[in-house]
Each structure stands twice: as C-alpha cells, then as structure tokens.
Amino acid sequence: MPIKTPLLITVMITGIATFTQAQTKQLKLWYKQPAQRWEETLALGNGRLGMMPDGSITSEKVVLNDITMWSGSSQDANNYEAYKQLPEIRRLLAAGKNVEAQAIIDKSFVCTGKGSGGVPFGCFQMLGDLNINYQYKGTDDKQIRFENYERELSLNNALAKTTFKINGVTYKREYFTSFGDDVDVIKLSADKPGMLNLNIGITRPERGLTSTTGNELDLIGQLDNGTDGKGVAYKAAVKAKLTGGSLTTTPTSLVIKDATEVLIYVSAGTDFKNPQYLNKLNKDMGTALAKPYALQKQQHIANFQKLFNRVNVDLGSSEAEKLTTDQRLIAFRSNPDADNALPVLFYQFGRYLSICSTRVGLLPPNLQGLWANEVHTPWNGDYHLDINIEMNQWPVEVSNLSELNLPLADLVKGMVPHGEKTAKAYYNADGWVAHVITNPWGFTEPGESASWGVCKVGSGWLCDNLWQHYDFTGDKNYLKQIYPILKGAAQFYNSMLISDAKTGWLVTSPSSSPENSFYLPDGTHASICMGPTIDNQIIRQLFNNVITASKVLGKDEAFSKTLAAKVKKLPPPGVIAKDGRIQEWLEDYKETEPQHRHVSHLYGLFPAAQITPEATPALAEAARKTLEVRGDDGPSWSIAYKILWWARLHDGNRTYKLFKELMKPTIKTDINYGAGGGVYPNLLSAGPPFQIDGNFGAEAGIAEMLIQSHAGFIDFLPSIPDVWKAQGEVKGLKARGNFTVDMKWRDGKVTAYKVTSPTPRMVKVKINGAVKSIMATKA
Ligand code: FUC
Secondary structure (H helix, E strand, C coil): CCCCCCCCCCCCCCCCCCCCCCCCCCCEEEECCCCCCHHHCCCEECCCEEEEECCCCCEEEEEEEECCCECCCCCCCCCCCHHHHHHHHHHHHHCCCHHHHHHHHHHHCCCCCCHHHCCCCCCECCCEEEEEEEECCCCCCCCCCCEEEEEEEECCCCEEEEEEEECCEEEEEEEEECCCCCCEEEEEEECCCCCEEEEEEEECCCCCEEEEECCEEEEEEECCCCCCCCCCEEEEEEEEEEECCEEEEECCEEEEEEECEEEEEEEEEECCCCCCHHHHHHHHHHHHHHCCHHHHHHHHHHHHHHHHCCCEEECCCCHHHHCCHHHHHHHHHHCHHHCCHHHHHHHHHHHHHHHHHCCCCCCCCECCECCCCCCCCHHHHCEECCCHHHHHHHHHHHCCCHHHHHHHHHHHHHHHHHHHHHHHHHHCCCCCCCCCEECCCCCCCCCCCHHHHCCCCHHHHHHHHHHHHHHHHCCHHHHHHHHHHHHHHHHHHHHHCEECCCCCCEECCCEECCCCCEECCCCCEECEECCCHHHHHHHHHHHHHHHHHHHHHCCCHHHHHHHHHHHHHCCCCCCECCCCCECCCCCCCEECCCCCCCCHHHCCCCCCCCCCCCCCHHHHHHHHHHHHHHCCCCCHHHHHHHHHHHHHCCCHHHHHHHHHHHCCECCCCCCCCCCCCEECCCCCEECCCECCHHHHHHHHHHHHHHEECCCCCEEECCCCCHHHCCEEEEEEEEECCCEEEEEEEECCEEEEEEEEECCCEEEEEEECCEEEEEEEEEC
C-alpha cells in the first residue's frame, strides 16, 4: 500500500546538499575487436525496433528486430470438458495420490493442441539480418590489415560506434535506433573522400522475400499463424543517402561505390494491431531521409535522455573502467572489490534495456527483451508467468521509469476475456485465470504438461506487477482502469479455493510449485499438489490489494468483505518446516532437487512484503535457511532473484556475493536449468541462453540494496555491501507513494538527502537506523 503520511509532525529535512545533475558519468561498453558471436554484439533499441551490429570489418551483420514479430494467432486451446475431472483430481490429491492425479491432468486437464510446442501459440522471431559487405581500395580482400579498432555502446546516448583504420584511412560507423524518427540509422564515413565501397543486403532464414524497387531494398513476408498461414505481415525497407559516389541496385542489394559518407535507414514494421503499417513505415522513411543527420541524432539523444537521465548512481570511479568491457568482466571476477563502477554500469544498462525494449502502447519486453537472432527463439521468446515476465518489470518503478510498466498492463488486459473462458473450462469458476505461459495472442490455458503447466497463479502474479505501478505512483485513475482486472483475478481464486481437510485452510487444488517436484512417502515423485506456498502468498497479496483498491475507489464493499473473510482462512505467509526452512508445499515434502532454480515459496519475501525481518523475524530466519540450502547458483534470473531476497533480509555482503556470481563471464548458449548463469561479453544476461530477466532482476536487486519502501517507510541504504560503504551518491530513485529520493553517504552513513513529492507531504523514512517523519518537498 502507499506509504502513510503521518499528520502533524514537522521535521525539517536535514543535510540538503547539491546533487549531481543528470548523468555526469560516461557509461559505456567497449571492445577492441569485432563481435565473434551474437552474444558480443551491441543491443540498440527504441522500444519497438532493435538492432545489433557486430562491427565486422568486411562482412558486417546487423541483426534487426521488431517487438511485434510474432508468429501464431489467437486460438482457443481450452479443454471445455476439463472441469469434469476436477472432483476426481481433488479427491486423489486429498488422499495423497498425487501421481494418479497428475496422470489425469496430463490426459485431460492441460491445453488442447500443441501448447507451447508450435503455432498457433507462436514464437517471437527476429526481423532479419542486414548484411553489409565492405570493400577497401588497395587491399587484398582476404587479408585486410586494420588497426586502432574500437567499438562501443554509449548508454548515455543510446548510440553505438565502430572505428578502425585501414591503409591510413579512418573509417567510422555510428548506429542508433531512433527515438525521434522510429527508424534504424547507420552512418558510415571515411576521413578521405570516395573511400566507401559496399553493398547492402537483407535476408531472413525463412518467410522473407528480398527485392529492390527503385533505390529501395525491401524484405517482406508473412509469419505462420498456425491456421491459414497468414500471420503477422511485415516489411523492412532500406534506403541509403550518399555524400559523393554512386548508388545502384541489384535485384537483392544496394551497391555503393566511392562514397565519402553513407547514411543507411531501415524503416520497418508489422501489421500487428496496425493495419496501416505500410503507410507508417513509408512516412517514417520519408521523414528520416529529409532530416539532417546531426538534427536526427540530437533528437534521438534528447528523447532517450528524457527517461535515462532521471537517475544517477555513483559509487566512485575505478581504474578498471580503462579496460575493455570483456576484459573488465574477467578482472572483476578476480578482484570485484576494485570496480564499484561495474555494478553501476550494470544497473544503468538495465535501465537502458527497459527504455530500449518497450514503449507505451506496445508490448512489454519478452524473454529476450526485443532482441533475437533466430526464427525459433528459446522458449518461444514468450511471456513466462511463473517468474520471468514479472522480474522484467520489477526494476522500472524504483528506477524512475514508471510508464514502462504500462505495456504490461495492456497485455494483461488483453488476456482477461480469454482467461474467463479458461476459468470456466477447467474450474467452472468465475473471473479469469492465466497459468504459466502467455503470448501477445492472450493465451491463458494450462501448458501442455502437468509438471509445469498447471501452476495457476500467473494471473495473480501479474496483478501484483500491475498493483506496483499504483503503489509507486498513487495514480487513482490508473487504479480505476486496472481494478476490473484485479477483481476478476480475485473472483477466480475466490470461487475455486477449497478447504483442506487436514488444516481447514483454503487452498488451490490442483496446483504445483513452479517447476519443482517432490517425493511422496512411498518414494515416487510428483509435481502436482494442493496449496503450494506460492499460491497462498500470491492469493493473499491479490486479495489484500483488491480490498485496498475497493476502499480507495469506494466500491464493491460486499466483495471486499468476502475476500477479507477468506484471507483469514488462507494458510499463513509461510509455514516453518522441521528443518527450519519455509515449506514449499502444504505438506513437508522433500524436494527432488534441493538446489532447484525456482524458490517460489519466497514470493512472500519478495516481491511481496509478507515476510520481513522486522515484522516476521522467525519467517525471515526460515527464509534465510531456505536460501542457504538452495545455494547461490542457478540460471541468471535465479541468481538475480536471490540478490533481491538477500537485500530484503538486509544482508548487503551476501547480495554482493550473488552479484559477483551473476557477473561470471560466459559464452555458453546451451539451455541451462541448473547452476552456471552468468553474463555475456555484451553484458546481456546468460541463463544461458540469453534471457533478459537476469539483467532486469539484477537491476532491481541493486536498487533494492540502495532503497526499499515496502514496509511503510523509505529505508535508505537498507542493504549495501561493505565495499560500497566508503562513499556514494544516488539521485532520482523512486519510493512507493510517489516520492523521489536523492542521497549521499560516507562510511556507510547517509550524510545528505532530499525527498521530493509532487505536493509537499510528510513521509516516514529510516535513515542511519532511525525511523522518523520528514516533510517531502515539492519536486
Ligand atoms: C522458467 C524457468 C527456466 C527458464 C524459462 C524461460 O520456466 O524455469 O529456467 O527461465 O522460464
């Protein structure tokens, strides 16, 4: 809930100091060689279009993306007979016959059709490859000697560059996905006239036709929708503007000879919710071509910086900043305490990635944000609801990018009508439900396998993300808009909870604890159970949020009372098992994988605040033991989640240990479900493979180390490691209730701070261990 503003206490803000304006620090990734693999290429994006140049000398590949490139289509994969199996499944579970219950689910309680295994579920796909082949005068093409090579990605300007010298000529390339004109822009230049010779092609592994019309190079196609083949239609148009030289075309390429400067524009789009996409992309191309490059670049940077410059974090400079980013990661591994600027870079890279991978009115970032170099992206590049998509959104509120939560709210709104059908089909229940996976087509059915697909708190978890936007902003209009979504999700659980005969608690049945399994007393194992802890925690959270919302909006008092009565009958936020850990399931089962990557039963510790060291010390201690047994490794998202939990447990040094784990350099790409998460040379997070949740989760974790606001007050430096204590400064972080926080510290003690709000208000803060009320000044 928003932070209460106590009345009548007027304490002056102490220690106001001048805080660094905007970004004074240069934040960049840089390298001294071209990318050898996609995981070394630099991620550019403008919330819709993505572009990843590899900076090769002769054959440069620039992977292009569009966040709406989705195969598949709306479908109805509900099994409308499924609810008839519910009494028998529940009877078996109550009798401890989980294996038998699971068998019925696999047969008749999953989605119909292929589920995530193909279309119509669909898959997020790359748009295409822009292939630029360069020829250099006076060189033997096979053995080109180049020097002074550098490529970089500036996070301050959302701009990538490549420079090198061949035969005394300096070549420069500048790349950006324009936040102004909504096109990809590449500027090629040489410091001697007439030295640019190249041809440009555009391809795609399937469903893409390349052609030229006039001086425009086009890639067009249509993705598979799983029914009549006429799925999302797309086009990418490429044009070049030259200074000097000549432009001709072949049927599949643009050929440029003897130019001094070349501006390449890619204007692309799909018909996803945009039947007029061809008009738009033609118009965008026209505007881009007509504008002077310098102005275009300036507008791009200005638009991007409106969001990026809202937050500044400074933990000091380091010598390691002089190292290239790949070398710096290696150095950090052996001497992490010498480079406090790396966590800052990684934090700001997370903010950069949010700004680049989503925008208001479009889709939220998927498993890979908006960057994919394949047609078949791992896990379909979809929206996984049992951690991943929620984690993607966790950093945006605290990191002052609140509006970037709205695309998720739109996605969820679109799921509701379908989720209502799913609620009826499987549970004969009111409201709406979503299980483990969704896509832009509104999929809400269980997945195709009982082992992972039946977890039913996807909808409840999403609602918490939606709630966070209200909690941070206090925006009642927004609350009004999302209320029906929250209420519908609560109606579902309200109408399907059953009473557990042993405890009398209200629980879900059937369900599972995301993607874990357990041993039954007879030695067999199963995933399906009644009332896993995560379900209880998510439902508690949702019901309480709906109760608060109904009060704030002054509606649905009767329903709110029903929920309040049910909350009392839910299992507590955690049950402490014999071994001192929090029980993952209603029964004290032994897990089949003690180090399983999901630690779902700590949802109550983060993102929820049902378990806190202050209010529930015994549960907090049990959470600590739970984490000790689970260990510190896992896919990157799992390590990132552990940063967040340890931050909530106020163990700064442990959070930093986990951050170090997360920053293990790797180039592995095989799908990993166990230990071994890390980071690629381009700082994208490695599950492996690339999954952006690790970036966003770690960003949220770093913010949570610096500021927390879930317990009714703003906690300054709740969880920083010793190595950050000497001195630091942050500016622009957000706290629940729409407060903005700046602070400076020295030797672990806050020395100056400023809390602002749209209107002056009292707010509770915890600074240097003391809780007090202060006046937040007008922003
Ligand atoms: C969840 C995780 C996997 C992976 C996938 C996309 O199922 O268990 O590790 O992150 O989502």
